[in-house]
Amino acid sequence: MQSSDVVIIGGGIVGLATAYQITQRFPATSVLVLEKEAGVGQHQTGHNSGVLHSGIYYKPGSLRATNCREGKLAMENFCREHGIAFDICGKVIVAVNESELPQLQRILDRGKQNGVQCELIGRERLHELEPHAAGVQAIHVPEAGIVNYRQVSIKLAEIIKQRNGDVLLGERVIGVDQTTDGVVVRTPHREVKAKYVVNCAGLYSDRVAKLGGHPITAKIVPFRGEYYEMKPEAEHLCRNLIYPVPDPNFPFLGVHFTRMIEGGVECGPNAVFAFAREGYHKTDINLRDMAESLTYPGFLRLAAKYWRTGMGEMWRSFSKAAFVKALQRLLPEIKSEMLIPGRAGVRAQALAPEGNLIEDFLIQENDRIVNVCNAPSPAATSSLNVGKLVMERLAGKLE
Secondary structure, X not given: OEEEEEEEEOOOHHXXXXXXXXXXXXXXXXXXXXXXXXXOOOOHXXXXXXEEOOOOOOOOOOHHHHHHHHHHHHHHHXXXXXXXXXXXXXXXXXXXXXXXXXXXXXXXXXXXXXXXXXXXXXXXXXXXHOOOOXXXXXXXXXXXXXXXXXXXXXXXXXXXXXXXXXXXXXXXXXXXXXXXXXXXXXXXXXXEEEEEEEEOOHHHHHXXXXXXXXXXXXXXXXXXXXXXXXXXXXXXXXXXXXXXXXXXXXXXXXXXXXXXXXXXXXXXXXXXXXXXXXXXXXXXXXXXXXXXXXXXXXXXXXHHHOHHHHHHHHHHHHOHHHHHHHHHOOOOOOOHHHEEEEEEXXXXXXXOOOOOEOOOOEEEEOOOEEEEEEOOOOHHHHHHHHHHHHHHHHHHHHO
């Protein structure tokens, strides 16, 4: 039987950042990352918008707020050190009419409480930054940026292997059995005896927690976000990042425009219930995943609360015209013929039995297992700091 001081389940950016932090702080500690796919960063890490978030939206004092601010700086420093391209391009959060101004002000106040560099700007300054954007006022966040998080993940895996660690691919965890002196992690190909285990399984974090004998009350419910891409001749309509004022009655940010670090501009996402935890296409259906969600009281309560908004999101999923109409609130000149279907991502959202989205990072632990149960956006931006946070949970045991 193979052995390792720490086994990390999940080769997304949070799992890799955790391994990176442990091998940096405790170079004599052996660390093994087990990833079920053929490469690292294949799911949420590789399907997100690539934004370096500033932390403007999050509740002051929350883990999302504090880890975003510190994690963003750590990510920028990591990218500089290892030659990974990123761009602090800035973004605007746009109020398209007077009714959105109170919510815009609340976001500005929250951003300032969080220490974010941000300012309220009028229509003239908005048009200097984004000449084609519609809006009566906006918040300018000059420190927002873009990066490719999959490239970051690949570099993290390289560094882990150079230290006292390894990353094994194609290793789907099927068992986590606690013993008197450790934890045995099983895959179809091997058994690994570990002193400690960290569950960073993302879309499957609740199931892995249950395997380890530490079921969590929340359940992961998958939501698919679908994007369009601007054709090259339309890319001049968006210089950097253009976001709407989020609807306070709906727990997602709304469709927006994102310039990508490798080129091009994405538009989206919507937010629709996915019929599979890896449901990147409308036709992807996993009966187990779907049944778990549709029979979960938390999801049923959430659906009852937001059914009107949810139906609108579903309609935009099937109607390009409806999607374009939503985009035209921010960029009136955008037209259907300027867009082609883009990629999609699936967000692993922890949902409480009462029907509330768990908005903050959620990390739970027992003597030998740390479960990262919920790591929504800005988890990629914050990953190096989240990894440090998990490492500190283990520090007293590893010293």
